[in-house]
Amino acid sequence: MNWQLLLTFLPLVASTPTLQQYLAEHNAVSVESTPQLLVDSYIDQLYGEVVNTKETEQVKQQLLASGIRAPQHDILLTFVDEVDLVGSPWQMALTLDKMRKHHEKSARQKAHQGYLRSRLKINLPSDDDTSDLSGESLFGGIVTFGKFRTFNCFDPAQFDNPIDVAIVGAPFDTGTSYRPGARLGPESIRLNARRLGQGLTPVRGNGPHSKLSRVDPYDPKNHNATIIDCGDVPMTPFDNRVSLNQLYRGQRAIHNHEVSGKAKLISHTKVITMGGDHTITLMALRAAYEKFGKLAVLHFDSHIDTWDPEVLGGGITDYMSLNHGTFLHYAAEKGYLAKDHCFHLGLRAPYISAAYDIQHDKDCGFETITARDLDRVGKQGIVDRVKEVVGDLPVYISVDIDVLDPANAPGTGTMEIGGWTGRELLSVLDGLEGLNVVGGDVVEVSPPFDTNSEITGLAATAVIDSMLGLILVQDF
Ligand SMILES: *[C@@H]1O[C@H](CO)[C@@H](O)[C@H](O)[C@H]1NC(C)=O
Ligand SMILES: [Mn+2]
Numbered sequence: 001m002n003w004q005l006l007l008t009f010l011p012l013v014a015s016t017p018t019l020q021q022y023l024a025e026h027n028a029v030s031v032e033s034t035p036q037l038l039v040d041s042y043i044d045q046l047y048g049e050v051v052n053t054k055e056t057e058q059v060k061q062q063l064l065a066s067g068i069r070a071p072q073h074d075i076l077l078t079f080v081d082e083v084d085l086v087g088s089p090w091q092m093a094l095t096l097d098k099m100r101k102h103h104e105k106s107a108r109q110k111a112h113q114g115y116l117r118s119r120l121k122i123n124l125p126s127d128d129d130t131s132d133l134s135g136e137s138l139f140g141g142i143v144t145f146g147k148f149r150t151f152n153c154f155d156p157a158q159f160d161n162p163i164d165v166a167i168v169g170a171p172f173d174t175g176t177s178y179r180p181g182a183r184l185g186p187e188s189i190r191l192n193a194r195r196l197g198q199g200l201t202p203v204r205g206n207g208p209h210s211k212l213s214r215v216d217p218y219d220p221k222n223h224n225a226t227i228i229d230c231g232d233v234p235m236t237p238f239d240n241r242v243s244l245n246q247l248y249r250g251q252r253a254i255h256n257h258e259v260s261g262k263a264k265l266i267s268h269t270k271v272i273t274m275g276g277d278h279t280i281t282l283m284a285l286r287a288a289y290e291k292f293g294k295l296a297v298l299h300f301d302s303h304i305d306t307w308d309p310e311v312l313g314g315g316i317t318d319y320m321s322l323n324h325g326t327f328l329h330y331a332a333e334k335g336y337l338a339k340d341h342c343f344h345l346g347l348r349a350p351y352i353s354a355a356y357d358i359q360h361d362k363d364c365g366f367e368t369i370t371a372r373d374l375d376r377v378g379k380q381g382i383v384d385r386v387k388e389v390v391g392d393l394p395v396y397i398s399v400d401i402d403v404l405d406p407a408n409a410p411g412t413g414t415m416e417i418g419g420w421t422g423r424e425l426l427s428v429l430d431g432l433e434g435l436n437v438v439g440g441d442v443v444e445v446s447p448p449f450d451t452n453s454e455i456t457g458l459a460a461t462a463v464i465d466s467m468l469g470l471i472l473v474q475d476f
Contacts, residue, residue, distance in 0.1 A: 144229035153230035169232030175279030181446030188457035225263035251287035275443030278324035301400035332364035339365030346403035383431035397440035411450025
């Protein structure tokens with residue numbers, strides 16, 4: 001083997017177009033720069049963040065100094081062992097690439113051993129030190145929505161304990177016509193809100209000029225409002241009449257709380273309710289109506305829910321008349337709604353008795369924006385129309401999670417194809433910035449039908465987060 005010959009030949013080979021091409025195609029670095037680049041990039045790629053401390057930086061420097069940087073002649077020696085000098089530049093290129101891979105592997109092994117050595121240097125706190133155990137944990141701890149404070153909001157002795165915004169569960173699903181399970185909704189929504197708070201707040205608002213982009217509901221210093229998770233209203237599963245009355249009294253109790261006075265525009269407690277099937281909204285509307293007057297209801301749903309009990313459910317007993325498809329009929333009948341200032345948004349489900357249902361719906365005071373209107377007039381078209389009609393009336397937002405496409409929310413009672421995506425719903429909701437939102441709910445989350453990644457619960461969490469933003473932004 002002629003060493004001198006090889007040393008003169010190698011740069012020649014490396015500079016032929018064929019070799020450069022081959023190396024480029026195989027995403028390799030050029031021969032001259034190989035050893036340095038390999039060593040640096042592998043350590044940084046594999047352990048960049050981990051080694052980026054003073055101590056481990058030293059270990060890294062030691063590694064680099066002692067052997068991990070393979071000298072040029074190592075490559076040549078391997079080359080000498082393996083290559084047939086008579087071979088074409090193409091064959092030599094293949095061999096060089098083989099060597100490169102071998103070298104990368106050993107560099108990786110050395111780096112890993114160095115990393116393992118550096119890990120041994122961990123300094124644990126003393127056994128009685130608990131200073132890092134007092135903070136909240138992302139996936140542990142007692143679960144409230146967004147880690148908001150909780151107390152018994154239904155206890156009259158606590159009424160002077162201020163609440164500006166309350167979040168409360170309504171675990172009820174015996175008004176449902178198809179798949180049940182929404183009584184477990186509040187639990188799922190809270191679980192999916194664990195990753196909110198402690199500095200975590202979603203990007204909100206439609207663009208940089210939105211005031212919503214400055215709101216963080218989970219930072220009290222950001223908005224000065226007192227937000228409380230009131231837990232769930234205890235609702236009996238054995239008699240809907242008692243159960244819904246319990247919810248009404250629970251909502252009333254929350255509305256009886258003082259406000260903190262620190263959030264300028266919140267002069268009455270506002271309640272966001274986690275259902276429960278959609279029947280629960282009637283009680284939330286009743287309690288909100290008593291405090292704020294007639295409500296412009298923005299009803300996000302694939303179904304109209306203004307069905308005349310003659311058409312849906314009513315019959316042998318009056319008891320059957322009130323259910324999750326008729327509650328808006330009763331809300332209209334009771335006078336809770338600001339007639340002709342209410343909207344369905346995202347509608348697409350079949351009517352039961354089409355001509356009659358549509359006329360009856362108008363009589364109840366609703367205008368309809370269908371799911372596909374989003375394609376026709378866009379988010380802005382929808383938002384503009386709603387704002388034009390609603391003006392500064394008190395607005396109550398009720399979101400049936402089945403407004404979303406089943407792909408986005410399969411964990412619900414009555415799925416309908418062709419719904420909005422999560423992003424579209426949030427864009428429309430955030431587009432309502434500036435309206436006088438006095439309350440809201442998200443309903444029909446049925447965890448037993450959700451996927452095991454809980455996307456429906458997560459979607460409902462995002463809706464509540466958005467409602468919090470809409471309520472708080474009024475003060476900005
Ligand atoms: C919160 O209170 C502080 C101190 O009074 C005030 O400067 C700030 O404007 C308030 N923030 C809002 C959103 O009302
Ligand atoms: Mn509904």
